[in-house]
Amino acid sequence: MVDVHFTNLLIVVVVAFLAPLTLGLAPALRLPAVVLEIVAGIVVGPSGLGWVEVDSAVQVLSILGLAFLLFLAGLEIDPTRLRGKTLRVASLGFVISIGLGIIAGLALHAGGVVKSPLLLAIILSSTSLGVVVPVLKDSGEVSSRFGQLVIAASSIADFGAIILLTLFFSGEGSTSTGTKAILLGAFALLVAMLAYALRGAERSTRLSMALVRLQDTTAEIRVRGAVVLLVGFAALAENLGLETILGAFAAGALLSLLDRDEAMTHPQFRLKLEAIGFGVFIPIFFVASGLNFDLDALFASTSAVAKVPLFLLALTLVRGLPALLYRSTLDNRRTVVAGLLQATSLPFIVAATQIGKDLGLITASSAAALVAAGLLSVIIFPLTGLILLRRGEQGGQEGAPTRAAPVLSVADRQLCRPAAEAM
Numbered sequence: 001m002v003d004v005h006f007t008n009l010l011i012v013v014v015v016a017f018l019a020p021l022t023l024g025l026a027p028a029l030r031l032p033a034v035v036l037e038i039v040a041g042i043v044v045g046p047s048g049l050g051w052v053e054v055d056s057a058v059q060v061l062s063i064l065g066l067a068f069l070l071f072l073a074g075l076e077i078d079p080t081r082l083r084g085k086t087l088r089v090a091s092l093g094f095v096i097s098i099g100l101g102i103i104a105g106l107a108l109h110a111g112g113v114v115k116s117p118l119l120l121a122i123i124l125s126s127t128s129l130g131v132v133v134p135v136l137k138d139s140g141e142v143s144s145r146f147g148q149l150v151i152a153a154s155s156i157a158d159f160g161a162i163i164l165l166t167l168f169f170s171g172e173g174s175t176s177t178g179t180k181a182i183l184l185g186a187f188a189l190l191v192a193m194l195a196y197a198l199r200g201a202e203r204s205t206r207l208s209m210a211l212v213r214l215q216d217t218t219a220e221i222r223v224r225g226a227v228v229l230l231v232g233f234a235a236l237a238e239n240l241g242l243e244t245i246l247g248a249f250a251a252g253a254l255l256s257l258l259d260r261d262e263a264m265t266h267p268q269f270r271l272k273l274e275a276i277g278f279g280v281f282i283p284i285f286f287v288a289s290g291l292n293f294d295l296d297a298l299f300a301s302t303s304a305v306a307k308v309p310l311f312l313l314a315l316t317l318v319r320g321l322p323a324l325l326y327r328s329t330l331d332n333r334r335t336v337v338a339g340l341l342q343a344t345s346l347p348f349i350v351a352a353t354q355i356g357k358d359l360g361l362i363t364a365s366s367a368a369a370l371v372a373a374g375l376l377s378v379i380i381f382p383l384t385g386l387i388l389l390r391r392g393e394q395g396g397q398e399g400a401p402t403r404a405a406p407v408l409s410v411a412d413r414q415l416c417r418p419a420a421e422a423m
Helices: 007-025 033-044 056-075 084-110 117-124 129-138 145-169 177-202 205-214 221-239 244-258 269-292 302-328 332-342 347-358 364-396 410-421
Strands: none
Touching (some): 007 056, 007 269, 033 269, 056 129, 056 145, 056 347, 084 117, 084 145, 117 302, 117 347, 129 332, 145 244, 145 302, 145 332, 145 347, 177 205, 177 244, 205 221, 221 244, 302 332, 302 364, 332 364
């Protein structure tokens, strides 16, 4: 029998419980819950008070938390938005981000700040879709032209960064990029075949009736099916020598594509998935990220600390400048907000820096500085963007009827709660 102790896990789940509760009791603390979870993990972890460490139980649940986070991020993708001019502009913006990221990576590499310019470029090109969407929902912009552009750009950045990380920095070091590209193509083909098979199964009246009958019983058949899809795709990616985060994200994107539910036969399905992810596994991942945060490496020297604003500036430029492409469609205020939201990134940075450290491509101090920059982006950019949007509404709609506040999902409240209370 495996020797498992619950003491470390108990402290982790207590921290995960207290973080959002603290924000609920003290709304003046305008911080996203994810930031407080990571900071609290640092405080109670080896770099702080030393009360808890990442043992096998915490590690396993943390991995599941990352998988659920990427799965739910993929689930946020709306295929109907990724088409036409929106798709072209968002794709061009991501290509520009990669180019700017490589320039920034080469410059920082020449200055001795980073080892791998390409890895840094990929890290800087990502956007946290799970943080951006709640801000757009809270501002009532999620269905507007502006919101669609930002969501499309964030979706492509999220998915594109994972693809590039998988292509260049996954699997065994001896595996060539060409071989990885073939494996990636095989993975895409298998996903397409499964999507076709599932689409055909949806037409079965008998199967549909069984799903409806079992979905809200103790069987929770749709939730179990989603978990099978998540774990199955993660296992498939791992067995092909690819990153498991790619499988998790692809599972969410596929489920978003297949589960349109236009007849509203299972309105609680996604809320249940969000409850499992944000209520159980994802907070453990963020607290564990704090436990793994190397605070000593970050404050080992002045140069290490100086990397934080440098990386934050690089993140802002790499993901923010491509928003200038939207000026033909959006006003200046929304263009600036789009740039800020696109520059918001954290979960991918945490995952990618860990991979970089495992491969010896990034130092502990640079990894800590990148995560710290990601934390600052989540703290500063969404809140600033929301303030700018609301000021624009007040200036442009003086005396207009107040728009009803949108209903936020579990994911929204967890990732960006203080943003909704900022005003």
